[in-house]
Structure formats: C-alpha cells, structure tokens
Amino acid sequence: xxxxxxxxxxxxxxxxxxxxxxxxxxxxxxxxxxxxxxxxxxxxxxxxxxxxxxxxxxxxxxxxxxxxxxxxxxxxxxxxxxxxxxxxxxxxxxxxxxxxxxxxxxxxxxxxxxxxxxxxxxxxxxxxxxxxxxxxxxxxxxxxxxxxxxxxxxxxxxxxxxxxxxxxxxxxxxxxxxxxxxxxxxxxxxxxxxxxxxxxxxxxxxxxxxxxxxxxxxxxxxxxxxxxxxxxxxxxx
Numbered sequence: 055x056x057x058x059x060x061x062x063x064x065x066x067x068x069x070x071x072x073x074x075x076x077x078x079x080x081x082x083x084x085x086x087x088x089x090x091x092x093x094x095x096x097x098x099x100x101x102x103x104x105x106x107x108x109x110x111x112x113x114x115x116x117x118x119x120x121x122x123x124x125x126x127x128x129x130x131x132x133x134x135x136x137x138x139x140x141x142x143x144x145x146x147x148x149x150x151x152x153x154x155x156x157x158x159x160x161x162x163x164x165x166x167x168x169x170x171x172x173x174x175x176x177x178x179x180x181x182x183x184x185x186x187x188x189x190x191x192x193x194x195x196x197x198x199x200x201x202x203x204x205x206x207x208x209x210x211x212x213x214x215x216x217x218x219x220x221x222x223x224x225x226x227x228x229x230x231x232x233x234x235x236x237x238x239x240x241x242x243x244x245x246x247x248x249x250x251x252x253x254x255x256x257x258x259x260x261x262x263x264x265x266x267x268x269x270x271x272x273x274x275x276x277x278x279x280x281x282x283x284x285x286x287x288x289x290x291x
Contacts, residue, residue, distance in 0.1 A: 126253050126266065130246055132175045132193075132201040135165040139172030141285050144266040146178040146250065146259055149188040149208050149215045153275040154263045158209040160278040164285070171285060175205065176250045178262055186247070187238070188215045193246055194237035195229065203227055 126144060145161060147154040165171055177193060179185035188208060195204035207223045208215055224231045237243065254260070257271050265272040265281075268288045276284075 126257075127174065128246075128249060131250075132196050132205070134161075134173040134175065134202055134205075135171050136169060137172060139170045141170065141288050142172045142174060142268060143281075143285065144174045144176055146176045146254055146262055146264040146266075148179050148181050148185045148262045149192070150181045150185045151262045155209050157263045157275045158206075160276065160281055162206075163278050164281050168282070168285060170289075175201075176253070177247055178250050178254055178259075178264075179247070180260075180262060184214070184216045187217060188220060189247055190238040190243050191220045191224070191234055193243045194234045194240075195224075197237050197242075198229060198233065200227065200229055204229070 127142060143161070143164075145157070147157070161173060165173060177189035179189040192201060192204055192208065195201050204223065204227065207227060208219075211219055211223060213219060220234075221231060224234055254264070257264075257266065259271065259273065261273060263275060265276060267284045268291075270284065270288070272284070
C-alpha cells in the first residue's frame with residue numbers, strides 16, 4: 055500500500071491533481087482518478103510527450119557538444135584563428151557554394167578582429183562530385199600543413215571548383231600536386247569527411263553554410279555583425 059501511495063502522490067504532482075486524504079486511496083481509486091483526469095484533460099498527454107521529446111533532444115545535443123569523440127570538435131579537423139580560443143566556431147561548407155564563399159570573408163574578418171576565436175573547418179561537400187573532390191584535396195593540403203592557404207585560395211577562386219581549378223590553385227601555391235592527388239584518396243581523408251557527414255546528420259544540418267557556435271546551430275549565411283554578437287553572447291556565458 056505504501057508503494058501505491060507513493061506512486062499516487064507522484065502522479066498527482068506530475069498532473070497537478072489536488073486530492074485530499076491520499077493515504078486512504080486504493081490502487082483502483084488511483085487508476086480511476088488518473089483515467090478520469092486524463093479523459094477530461096487530454097491536452098496533458100500531448101504536453102507531457104512534447105516535454106519528454108524536448109528533454110531527449112536536449113540530452114542528445116548535449117552529448118554532441120560536450121564530447122570531442124563525436125567529431126564536432128575533432129582534433130583532426132583544420133583549425134583557423136586561435137587554437138586555444140575561448141569560443142569555438144565550427145563551419146560546415148561546400149567549395150561550390152556561393153553563400154559559403156561570401157561567408158568566408160565574414161569568418162576571416164571575425165578572426166582578424168577577435169583574437170580569441172577558434173574556427174574549426176568541417177568539409178561538407180553536398181552539391182556535386184566535384185565538391186567531394188575539392189573537399190578531399192583540401193584535407194590532403196592539410197597533410198602538407200597548407201590547409202588555410204589552400205582553403206583561402208579556393209574560397210576566393212573565380213569560377214567553379216573542379217579538378218582543373220584544384221590543380222591550378224595548388225600549382226600557384228607551389229604545392230606538391232602529385233602528393234595532393236595521392237593523399238586525397240587516402241582512407242584518413244575519407245574518414246574525416248564521413249565523420250563530418252555523421253555529425254551534420256546528428257545536428258540536422260542539411261545545407262551550407264552552417265555554423266555551430268559552442269552549442270548553437272546557425273543555418274545559412276550570417277552577417278559579420280551577427281556573427282560577432284553570437285560570439286560575444288557565448289563568451290559572456
């Protein structure tokens with residue numbers, strides 16, 4: 055009977071049911087009271103389910119943001135700005151995305167004025183097979199410690215990024231093109247792109263550009279002023 059009473063009290067508290075003399079209730083009384091209450095207030099079920107789903111979603115996101123192993127803050131991803139910065143900004147992008155190229159200037163300008171931001175680049179090629187090749191070449195450039203230069207050149211390139219453009223950019227930077235081609239098809243590079251795709255799915259990111267500033271996901275291009283404000287807000291917290 056003690057267990058029934060405890061369960062009854064828990065149910066009454068959860069559903070805000072005001073019952074006097076709860077200690078005198080039987081199991082059958084509890085079931086009938088709850089059934090009647092739910093029948094008369096069906097919206098309570100919808101609210102409870104919505105609250106539960108929200109709790110699960112917040113828990114899922116918290117695990118993504120808090121653990122480096124999941125890939126969001128993966129140490130293998132290229133970094134720009136202050137590697138020990140107090141605010142982390144993750145960018146998902148595609149080299150053939152026009153809005154990504156416009157956003158690159160804003161990210162660049164942000165790092166120029168805020169010396170305590172850590173930018174983590176996530177290759178997320180979704181527009182074409184050429185975009186996949188470009189992402190692989192960029193990660194291969196990272197193996198030569200030339201990622202930021204190569205990334206910058208691709209984002210500033212006037213035209214579609216294809217193999218010819220990749221070779222042209224690599225040669226202009228004096229890079230080892232033969233090694234780039236070899237490294238671009240390595241398992242390590244393939245694994246990095248697959249990790250990025252998996253994290254994007256977890257965060258429900260399906261387009262580019264997309265940004266994650268600490269625990270906030272921002273889809274689409276964002277103005278420099280707004281980017282600064284988000285960073286300032288996260289820094290205060």
